[in-house]
Each structure stands twice: as structure tokens, then as C-alpha cells.
Amino acid sequence: MIFDGLSNKLQDTFKKLKGKGKLSEKDIKEATREIKIALLEADVNFKVVKDFVKKINERSIGSEVLQSLTPGQQVIKIVNDELTNLMGSANSQLSFNSKGITSIMLVGLQGAGKTTTAGKLANLIKSQGKKVLLVACDIYRPAAIKQLQVLGEQIDVSVFSLGNSTSPVSIVKSAMKHAKENYFDIVIVDTAGRLHIDEELMNELKYIKDEISPTEILLNVDAMTGQDAVTVAESFDEKLDITGIILTKLDGDTRGGAALSITSVTGKHIKFVGVGEKITDLESFHPDRMASRILGMGDVLSLIEKA
Amino acid sequence: VKTKNNFSGKIDQLINYSGVYDDEFFEELEEILILADLGVETTNTIINKTRERIQIDNIKDKEKVKSVIKEIVREILIDDEVTSFKYPMVILVVGVNGVGKTTTIAKLANLYKKQGKKVLLAAGDTFRAAAVEQITIWSQRLNIDIIRNDQGADPASVIYDALQAAKARKTDVLICDTAGRLHNKDNLMSELSKINRVIANESEFFTQYNLLVLDATSGTNAVNQANVFNQATKLDGIVLTKLDGTSKGGIVIPIKSQLKIPIHFIGVGEQMDDLQEFDASTFVDALF
Ligand SMILES: Nc1nc2c(ncn2[C@@H]2O[C@H](COP(=O)(O)OP(=O)(O)OP(=O)(O)O)[C@@H](O)[C@H]2O)c(=O)[nH]1
Numbered sequence: 001m002i003f004d005g006l007s008n009k010l011q012d013t014f015k016k017l018k019g020k021g022k023l024s025e026k027d028i029k030e031a032t033r034e035i036k037i038a039l040l041e042a043d044v045n046f047k048v049v050k051d052f053v054k055k056i057n058e059r060s061i062g063s064e065v066l067q068s069l070t071p072g073q074q075v076i077k078i079v080n081d082e083l084t085n086l087m088g089s090a091n092s093q094l095s096f097n098s099k100g101i102t103s104i105m106l107v108g109l110q111g112a113g114k115t116t117t118a119g120k121l122a123n124l125i126k127s128q129g130k131k132v133l134l135v136a137c138d139i140y141r142p143a144a145i146k147q148l149q150v151l152g153e154q155i156d157v158s159v160f161s162l163g164n165s166t167s168p169v170s171i172v173k174s175a176m177k178h179a180k181e182n183y184f185d186i187v188i189v190d191t192a193g194r195l196h197i198d199e200e201l202m203n204e205l206k207y208i209k210d211e212i213s214p215t216e217i218l219l220n221v222d223a224m225t226g227q228d229a230v231t232v233a234e235s236f237d238e239k240l241d242i243t244g245i246i247l248t249k250l251d252g253d254t255r256g257g258a259a260l261s262i263t264s265v266t267g268k269h270i271k272f273v274g275v276g277e278k279i280t281d282l283e284s285f286h287p288d289r290m291a292s293r294i295l296g297m298g299d300v301l302s303l304i305e306k307a
Numbered sequence: 308v309k310t311k312n313n314f315s316g317k318i319d320q321l322i323n324y325s326g327v328y329d330d331e332f333f334e335e336l337e338e339i340l341i342l343a344d345l346g347v348e349t350t351n352t353i354i355n356k357t358r359e360r361i362q363i364d365n366i367k368d369k370e371k372v373k374s375v376i377k378e379i380v381r382e383i384l385i386d387d388e389v390t391s392f393k394y395p396m397v398i399l400v401v402g403v404n405g406v407g408k409t410t411t412i413a414k415l416a417n418l419y420k421k422q423g424k425k426v427l428l429a430a431g432d433t434f435r436a437a438a439v440e441q442i443t444i445w446s447q448r449l450n451i452d453i454i455r456n457d458q459g460a461d462p463a464s465v466i467y468d469a470l471q472a473a474k475a476r477k478t479d480v481l482i483c484d485t486a487g488r489l490h491n492k493d494n495l496m497s498e499l500s501k502i503n504r505v506i507a508n509e510s511e512f513f514t515q516y517n518l519l520v521l522d523a524t525s526g527t528n529a530v531n532q533a534n535v536f537n538q539a540t541k542l543d544g545i546v547l548t549k550l551d552g553t554s555k556g557g558i559v560i561p562i563k564s565q566l567k568i569p570i571h572f573i574g575v576g577e578q579m580d581d582l583q584e585f586d587a588s589t590f591v592d593a594l595f
């Protein structure tokens with residue numbers, strides 16, 4: 001219903017323009033207004049939308065559209081290109097240290113999906129023939145350690161824990177030592193969920209970072225997040241200089257505008273998406289598919305043909 | 308950025324410095340409402356209503372505009388009828404993954420226990436790793452009984468057992484946890500309907516109260532969540548969690564205006580005392 005809202009509206013707008021030959025600035029304004037609404041309805045942050053629409057307007061009003069014989073197609077193409085570009089055109093991969101242990105730290109708000117994702121990542125990397133250690137650093141949430149242990153058992157990956165009365169910094173320190181002594185290739189650190197405004201707990205992450213200098217610091221973001229996604233992503237990035245993002249719960253029916261918001265404010269790429277609760281429900285990120293999803297355009301190409 | 312102050316400051320600024328109610332004024336108002344997650348449609352409705360009232364009441368004083376907007380939102384959120392609870396009661400807690408269901412259950416249990424009620428918990432999430440252990444730890448901290456089974460057990464049968472135990476033990480409040488599930492998964496939603504029926508079957512012994520937990524951080528998708536969960540298990544109320552963050556939780560406004568489901572509690576932290584009764588005026592004040 002809402003999903004094909006934009007494509008229908010845009011088609012209507014462009015139908016009116018068909019045969020007109022050239023678009024006027026007013027025509028383009030009308031089209032970009034529809035685009036703005038669609039992005040807002042997809043939860044893209046207001047400020048991100050404003051900048052984005054401005055850019056589209058500028059490019060569209062520029063000669064490439066106004067001179068074009070198929071202006072409607074051109075506008076849609078520009079929108080799609082810009083969106084895809086913003087979210088990173090290349091398929092970003094995990095970085096691995098060429099020498100020594102690669103460590104990956106998962107951070108994010110409460111309930112974002114960190115622990116589940118830790119299990120999924122461990123499973124993925126293990127299947128590439130590497131020896132993986134999961135580290136339980138959530139000493140606060142009831143049964144958080146047990147949760148990681150259950151996941152580890154499922155995939156036959158060892159879980160390092162010192163219970164919940166040792167500080168997370170000491171835990172990672174011991175975990176790295178343990179990993180070295182036992183020839184692990186990869187260490188994945190699960191941390192407790194926290195608010196980006198919780199200074200004490202944000203500092204805790206900083207101390208963990210300083211202790212192990214992680215190869216990757218991945219921010220987990222719930223795909224259903226609304227306007228505040230930018231504030232969250234900015235805060236985590238400022239504090240930790242994250243290396244990438246994992247967008248979780250994309251198996252829902254959210255349009256997932258948060259993807260655009262967080263990548264445009266941090267400039268960091270989405271490396272994986274979570275598409276379910278099972279250990280195998282982790283996929284690589286496709287900016288072009290995400291662009292269509294956010295716009296509510298199932299198939300941009302067919303739209304371009306119709307325009 | 309502490310949005311609470313920013314936000315209020317922003318609207319004050321808007322009111323003080325823009326000379327007339329021009330397009331720019333309403334555009335900025337739009338920005339404030341959208342950024343609080345009210346969604347495009349509700350934002351437009353509120354702006355149109357504000358325009359109307361400014362005209363009808365011939366409001367010249369910009370200070371007054373603020374109270375007009377607040378009043379419009381408060382009218383949406385305030386309830387005409389007060390829900391009254393009868394004991395013994397069964398509370399079924401539902402929602403998508405990770406919103407705070409289990410933690411909210413601990414908070415509710417704490418609340419009722421403090422009121423001197425006899426409380427029982429049912430570990431109805433038999434799916435997620437260590438979900439049973441999580442709620443069991445809460446039951447121990449609260450010193451409250453719990454009915455549980457192993458991971459993988461049939462959740463409806465855990466709830467059934469809990470209902471029987473509640474009857475036998477003369478429990479005042481039975482609170483049932485369920486696994487998080489996305490509302491677009493039909494099989495999981497019909498599992499929930501089944502759990503709902505198991506409780507409804509005992510309606511001569513209990514009043515049933517279905518509670519949807521929503522994460523204040525979520526955007527427009529929460530409207531879909533409320534809609535579909537309401538179809539699967541007729542909802543009696545909403546708990547809005549994680550309001551201790553910087554999100555405004557404005558999404559409850561379109562939900563309330565469309566579905567008329569009252570917001571009953573808010574979650575403001577991870578501890579068992581971090582639960583407050585929802586108050587429309589306080590909420591609206593925090594919004595602007
Ligand atoms: N549908 C779906 N559910 C997910 C996904 N990733 C995680 N979940 C679920 O989301 C809920 C929260 O996941 P956790 O892994 O416990 O989240 P967390 O970030 O570790 O939570 P805290 O440690 O409490 O901050 C659980 O019910 C998971 O099963 C996903 O990609 N899709």
C-alpha cells in the first residue's frame with residue numbers, strides 16, 4: 001500500500017508531463033516534493049532529506065534533465081543514483097588483519113541485535129575456515145552471557161567469559177591473551193546495549209577500544225529506527241570512530257530510512273544486514289536494493305520504462 | 308545534543324523571531340514534529356488544525372501558538388474512558404524483537420508486588436537464546452514465582468500451565484512473556500493468536516489485558532506493528548520504552564489517533580523501578 005505510493009505518485013506526475021517534451025522547474029519541484037514525502041515516510045531524517053532534495057533539485061534543474069527528451073526517467077535515475085551513492089556504491093567487506101588477531105567489536109543501543117549478530121558473524125567467519133572466539137562483555141543485562149554461550153554452542157564456537165563481576169576492559173584484556181595463547185584468528189566482542197547519552201557506559205566502550213585497538217567497530221542499528229538514528233549514529237561515531245554499520249531486523253516491513261540517515265551523517269558503510277533471528281540470517285548489503293526499498297520503488301528500472 | 312532543551316528552545320525561537328505565520332513558520336513546525344517521529348500524515352493534520360485555530364481564535368500572540376499545538380496533541384493522547392482493572396488479571400505482553408518486553412514485565416511485576424498483589428510470571432519466550440534464563444533472573448531478583456519450560460517448548464502450553472498454576476495459587480496478576488516477533492511473519496502471529504486464545508479460554512477466571520510494547524526509538528513502522536498486533540491479539544494498552552534516550556516517541560500519537568489504543572506506561576531505564584504511568588501532559592511537554 002504505502003510501499004508503491006511513491007512510484008504511483010511519480011508515475012502520475014510524469015504522466016501529466018509526458019509528451020510535454022521538456023520539464024519546467026515547477027514540474028521538477030512537484031516531483032521532488034513527492035520524493036521528499038516518500039523519504040520522510042520511510043523515516044529518513046528530516047535534515048538528511050532536506051539536503052538530499054536540494055541536491056536532486058539542483059541536478060535536475062541542471063541541463064541534463066531539462067534538455068532531455070525523457071525528463072521523468074532522468075529525475076528518477078538521478079534520485080536512485082544519488083541514494084545509492086550516499087549509501088556506498090561498493091559492496092563493503094570486513095577488514096582482516098594480515099598479521100595477528102583480527103578483533104571485531106559490536107556496539108549499539110539496547111536491543112539493537114548485537115548479541116545475535118555476534119553469533120551470526122562468528123558463524124560466517126568460522127565457515128571461512130577461521131578460528132573464532134566470542135567474548136562476553138555484557139556484564140549488565142540479565143542472562144546476556146548465557147545468551148552468547150547458547151549461540152556459541154549452537155555453532156561450536158568458544159565463548160570467553162569471566163562472569164559479570166569483572167570489568168569489561170579486564171575481560172577483553174584476558175580474552176586477547178587467551179586468544180593469542182590458543183591461536184585464535186578472530187575475536188568478536190559482544191558489548192552491553194547502552195544509550196549514546198550515557199557518558200559512563202560510552203567511556204567504557206572507549207576503554208575497550210583503547211585496550212584492544214579493534215580491527216572493526218561495528219555499530220548495530222535497528223532498521224526500524226526513526227528520526228533519532230542520526231543522533232545515535234553520530235554519537236557512537238564521534239566517541240569511537242566506528243568502521244562500519246550492521247543494519248538489523250531488515251526482514252520486517254520497515255522501509256528502513258535509517259540506513260540512509262546513518263550513512264549520510266557518518267560516512268561509514270553498512271557492511272551487513274540482519275534478516276532474521278536464525279544464525280544464518282546475515283547478508284551482505286546492497287545499496288541499490290536499499291535505495292529502491294527506501295523509495296518504495298520495488299523495481300526502479302520498470303518505473304523508468306513507464307515514465 | 309540534548310534534544311529536550313533544544314526542542315523546546317527551538318519552538319520558542321520560532322515563535323519569538325518569525326514575524327508572521329508565514330510558510331517558513333509552518334515549515335519549521337513541520338520539522339519539529341517530523342523529528343519527533345509523528346510521521347508525515349499526523350504532522351500535516353496537526354499543522355492544518357493549528358492553522359485553523361490560529362484563524363478562528365484570531366491568535367496574534369505567538370506565545371499562544373505553542374499552547375494551541377500542545378493542546379491539539381494532548382487531545383489526541385488523552386483518554387475519554389479510564390481503563391479499570393479487575394483482579395485476578397492476566398497480562399499478555401507482546402511486541403517486535405528487542406523492544407523491552409521482558410524488562411517491562413519485570414518492572415510491572417515489581418509495581419504490582421509493591422501494591423501487595425500476588426504476582427506470577429510465565430516464561431512464554433521459549434525461542435530466543437537464554438530468554439527463559441533472563442526472565443528467571445528477574446523473578447529471582449523480585450522474589451516472584453515463575454512458570455517455565457526449556458527452550459524449544461511450546462509457548463502456548465507454558466502459558467496454559469501458568470494459567471492453571473495461577474488459579475491454584477490464587478494469583479492476582481499473572482504476567483506472560485512472549486518471544487519477540489516481527490508483525491509481518493504470519494506463522495509467528497498466528498502462534499500469538501493461539502496463545503491469546505488459550506488465555507481467553509479462561510475468561511471466567513481472569514480479566515485479560517493485552518499489552519503492546521513499543522520502542523520509543525522506532526519510526527513509522529511502529530504504526531504497522533500496532534495495527535497488526537491489534538489484529539492478532541486485541542490490544543488494551545501500550546508501553547512506550549526507552550524514553551530515557553533522546554527519541555521523543557512521537558509515533559504513539561498517530562497510533563493513538565488511528566487505533567485508539569491508550570498508552571499506559573513508559574519505560575525510562577533498564578532497572579525494575581524505571582517504569583512510570585503515562586501522563587499525556589508531561590509527555591506533550593517533553594515533546595515541545
Ligand atoms: N527478526 C529479526 N530479529 C532479530 C535480528 N537480529 C536480532 N534480532 C532479535 O532482536 C532481539 C534483540 O537481539 P539481541 O541480540 O539480544 O540484541 P542486543 O543488541 O544484544 O540487546 P542488548 O544486549 O539487550 O542491548 C532478539 O529477539 C533477537 O532475536 C534480525 O535481523 N531480524
Ligand SMILES: Nc1nc2c(ncn2[C@@H]2O[C@H](COP(=O)(O)OP(=O)(O)OP(=O)(O)O)[C@@H](O)[C@H]2O)c(=O)[nH]1
Pocket residue numbers: 110111141193195402403404405406407408409410411432435438485486487488548549550551552573574575576577581
Ligand atoms: N534505556 C532503556 N533500556 C531498556 C528499557 N527497557 C528495556 N531496555 C533494554 O532493552 C534491551 C532489550 O530488552 P528486553 O526486555 O530483553 O526486550 P524484549 O522485547 O524482551 O526482547 P526479545 O525478547 O529479544 O524480543 C535490554 O538491554 C534492556 O535492558 C528502557 O526503558 N530504557
Ligand SMILES: [Mg+2]
Pocket residue numbers: 114115116138141144190191192193
Ligand atoms: Mg546483547
Ligand SMILES: [Mg+2]
Pocket residue numbers: 408409410432438484485486487
Ligand atoms: Mg524478551
